[in-house]
Amino acid sequence: MTRVLVLKLLRDVRWGLVIVSVLLCLFQLLWAKVTDRIAAPDQLLESFLQLGLSVDDIRKRLFSGPGQIVQALMGGESIRIERALDMISISYVHPLTQIILCVWAIGRAAGAIAGEIDKGTMELLLAQPVARSKVIAAHLVVDAITIPILCLSMWLGTWIGVAILGFLNHADPNLQVNPWRFGPALLNVALLVFAVSGLTMWISSMGRFRWRVLGVAVLVALVMFLVNVIGQIWDPASPLRPATIFYYYQPQPMILQDEWFKQAVVWERLGVLLAVGSGGYLLAWWTFCKRDLPAPL
Secondary structure, X not given: OHHXXXXXXXXXXXXXXXXXXXXXXXXXXXXXXXXXXXXXXXXXXXXXXXXXXXXXXXXXXXXXXXXXXXXXXXXXXXXXXXXXXXXXXXHHOOHHHHHHHHHHHHHHHHHHHHHHHHHOHHHHHHOOOOOHHHHHHHHHHHHHHHHHHHHHHHHHHHXXXXXXXXXXXXXXXXXXXXXXXXXXXXXXXXHHHHHHHHHHHHHHHXXXXXXXXXXXXXXXXXXXXXXXXXHHHOHHHHHHHHHOOHHHOOXXXXXXXXXXXXXXXXXXXXXXXXXXXXXXXXXXXXXXXXXXXXXXX
């Protein structure tokens, strides 16, 4: 019965999964083109250099004042705009990428419990010989199948963009990009989606109406995102950053640093995201198994 339920859930999300995967892939392609326009020869960066400005001068002019917000969204002061690898890595932390991933996680998890109750189909489902714990387990299996697909779609977009625009074997070392370096960062991407999904699943297990769960989950995610960004540019707010999920989403060190796996802080971030996702699912299981389901309206 669990297998049948998993297949049913996959059928329900198949078109959304296709659309989100295509969007993620296309954005990686688009950002590779943006990188080409900025860092490639005879493009924007070289035009500034021909005016007698050094790369450090350009950084100071671009990222001073309000530009600090842009620098924070790019990944911080460690990102070198003259290196194609650094520039393409921005696409993995770009707000649009995070929004697409969160829209998928929140949208799917919000309808997992509250959505079925709202439609009146949860009562019909539980009238079958299906334990409530198996319902939660089925959604966990769906996450285990769909999240890797989303990650691989991003990686595919990176590979295609790098190959088409000539970064794969470029003569200039600063413009050489090895797409394999993005592979480990997909673990961070997957755990971010899992964390948001688990948190939303818990909210969904307490709710009755899908739109209410969506509103609460979106509000929570938006507040955490803003707190994380503001904490990067305003020191008094920086202690609040570890209370947000997005603080632990930092795939760029895994892309740019050769021995990232030797850094304990990287594994701590991954562990926190895994704990949030797992904890959300456990709380969803406990809440859903204990609550009384309301009669459909």
